[in-house]
Amino acid sequence: MTDLATLDAYGVLTEPATLTIQRLxxxxxxxxxxxxxxxxxxxxxxxxxxxxxxxxxxxxFVWRNDELSNPPGQRPAGFAEEHRMESRITELDPPRKLAITWGSTGGVSFELEPQGGEVLLTVIHRRLPDRATMLNVSAGWHMHLDILAARMAGEEPEAFWDGWARLKSEYDRRLPA
Incomplete structure (x- = not known):
């Protein structure tokens, strides 16, 4: 059971190449x-x-991150307007757990745990191949989960790309080199 009083919005490395991030x-x-x-x-x-x-x-999966917020913010160089990725379901226990393949990494799992009237979502992204990927993935999951929380609360999210760039810098400081 997670101590919700200490729940941090930032992801942490729970193993050297595994990012774990949670949202209530x-x-x-x-x-x-x-x-x-x-x-x-x-x-x-x-x-x-x-x-x-x-x-x-x-x-x-078909990403169109420019459509996640209005305005979308400034998309960084090297990121396409649309990105696609083939995946498959590797674990399925509705409505508590979903695990999927994720590109060249070890995959992603989503675990849901009721906490009173709220739900603790734990995202675990395994076997991230290098630090550059880890920084992009950490900032990405953090920003996507911030948008999910805003959408579910009926609020307007922060501009996606501006938030992603800010978070990538923050994760660069937080994660070991």
Whole structure:
């Protein structure tokens, strides 16, 4: 059980190449699960892409980060307007756990735990190959989860790219070199 009084918005390295980041979100758990698994809800904070809720099922994520906030902020050089990634479901325990493949890394798991009227979401991204990837992923998950929390609370999120750039600098200071 997580001590919610000490819950930090920043992700931490729980192993040398594993980022763990948590958010306390408005429940119920089925609502948070829907934001993870339904393309129309997920595209509001992360990426679109239909998921068949079957172990081993392939799917494609489609990111359009410029559409996550208004205004989107200044997209950094080297980032396309749209990004796509093939993935598949590697673990499935609705509405408590979803794990998926993630590019060349060890994959990502989403774990949900009810906490009264709220839900603790734990995102674990494993086997990040290098520090540059770790910084991009840390800032990315942090900003995407901030947008999820804002959307679920009915609030306008911070400009995605401005927040991402600020967070990348912060993670550069926080994470070991």
């Amino acid at each position: 979100l408005p429940g119920p758990i089925e609502r948070v699960w829907a934001y993870l698994t339904e393309s129309e809800l997920r595209r509001q904070w992360l990426a679109a892409g239909h998921m068949e809720m079957t172990l081993g099922a392939p799917f494609e």
